[in-house]
Amino acid sequence: xxxxxxxxxxxxxxxxxxxxxxxxxxxxxxxxxxxxxxxxxxxxxxxxxxxxxxxxxxxxxxxxxxxxxxxxxxxxxxxxxxxxxxxxxxxxxxxxxxxxxxxxxxxxxxxxxxxxxxxxxxxxxxxxxxxxxxxxxxxxxxxxxxxxxxxxxxxxxxxxxxxxxxxxxxxxxxxxxxxxxxxxxxxxxxxxxxxxxxxxxxxxxxxxxxxxxxxxxxxxxxxxxxxxxxxxxxxxxxxxxxxxxxxxxxxxxxxxxxxxxxxxxxxxxxxxxxxxxxxxxxxxxxxxxxxxxxxxxxxxxxxxxxxxxxxxxxxxxxxxxxxxxxxxxxxxxxxxxxxxxxxxxxxxxxxxxxxxxxxxxxxxxxxxxxxxxxxxxxxxx
Numbered sequence: 001x002x003x004x005x006x007x008x009x010x011x012x013x014x015x016x017x018x019x020x021x022x023x024x025x026x027x028x029x030x031x032x033x034x035x036x037x038x039x040x041x042x043x044x045x046x047x048x049x050x051x052x053x054x055x056x057x058x059x060x061x062x063x064x065x066x067x068x069x070x071x072x073x074x075x076x077x078x079x080x081x082x083x084x085x086x087x088x089x090x091x092x093x094x095x096x097x098x099x100x101x102x103x104x105x106x107x108x109x110x111x112x113x114x115x116x117x118x119x120x121x122x123x124x125x126x127x128x129x130x131x132x133x134x135x136x137x138x139x140x141x142x143x144x145x146x147x148x149x150x151x152x153x154x155x156x157x158x159x160x161x162x163x164x165x166x167x168x169x170x171x172x173x174x175x176x177x178x179x180x181x182x183x184x185x186x187x188x189x190x191x192x193x194x195x196x197x198x199x200x201x202x203x204x205x206x207x208x209x210x211x212x213x214x215x216x217x218x219x220x221x222x223x224x225x226x227x228x229x230x231x232x233x234x235x236x237x238x239x240x241x242x243x244x245x246x247x248x249x250x251x252x253x254x255x256x257x258x259x260x261x262x263x264x265x266x267x268x269x270x271x272x273x274x275x276x277x278x279x280x281x282x283x284x285x286x287x288x289x290x291x292x293x294x295x296x297x298x299x300x301x302x303x304x305x306x307x308x309x310x311x312x313x314x315x316x317x318x319x320x321x322x323x324x325x326x327x328x329x330x331x332x333x334x335x336x337x338x339x340x341x342x343x344x345x346x347x348x349x350x351x352x353x354x355x356x357x358x359x360x361x362x363x364x365x366x367x368x369x370x371x372x373x374x375x376x377x378x379x380x381x
Contacts, residue, residue, distance in 0.1 A: 009024050016043050022259075075105060101118075179356075214241065215327040287312075301319030304330075
């Protein structure tokens, strides 16, 4: 029997709870000898797993290295990089799928037999360009990583058209788009009840300006309620949000649910608020998980004028777009919600669930990895 090609998926994230990387694992398990490296326990389907410790840091914190533009030093001082190099030393693999820019040098230095595919989840040089210190000291480091290592990847993917275009414009590399689409979930649109139920699920990070949703709900008409599922990324900020909502009875916070249960949980709602102010480049060009999860849950969506989301909403007709990103614009849209219109959106989401599911998107990864392998080994996989 011909041995399966050896594929390493590396991500400086807890893979078992990282939706994008989990889709990669699900796609390649059984087709390759699948090796994973990331935080925490092995994801289901991995043949081998190298676990990074929870305290390993995957982002630069070497001030001298950053200030002195000693970028290789700054990279090598990242504790996640040090651990990954130790764990993977001597590992022989055919291909590496490197997630995010921060894993790419490790992947390249492993010298896989047939090369590296880099999946760039966001546009790294502008990831936190709303922060002046980050722009001054971290962004140049990210640009160095891009200039040095992107040309060494055999192929690239990223999450949205605007981000792919920026990589080409700034670094002369071509990237295909694999959206953060959710796996297809069988289901049917549920009727809108007496109360119109809105939902927003998000990471609890200040730059997302989740307070705008609470402010917009202050003028919500009777019979419209918003539940918020907010991850405790920045606990102090999440506490502020809950305090701000204390005098807004139409807003409630509910506990996060496991990713595997999220679409089922969302299906009990009517409309998802996917309202992301363009506080940085990646937010401006976002096509987030929650947008596609709403489709699989057969919900309508309310989005701000984010170009990538607007294009899809207009094509498939499962929601509406606010005039701008102000709380008042969102409030006006919420006040105009109509049960019959929402049911039309839900039916449109049902029609879009197949075309917008992850199963069509992950074929791009499948082809990218297959194309790195010689014909004989590709056929074996």
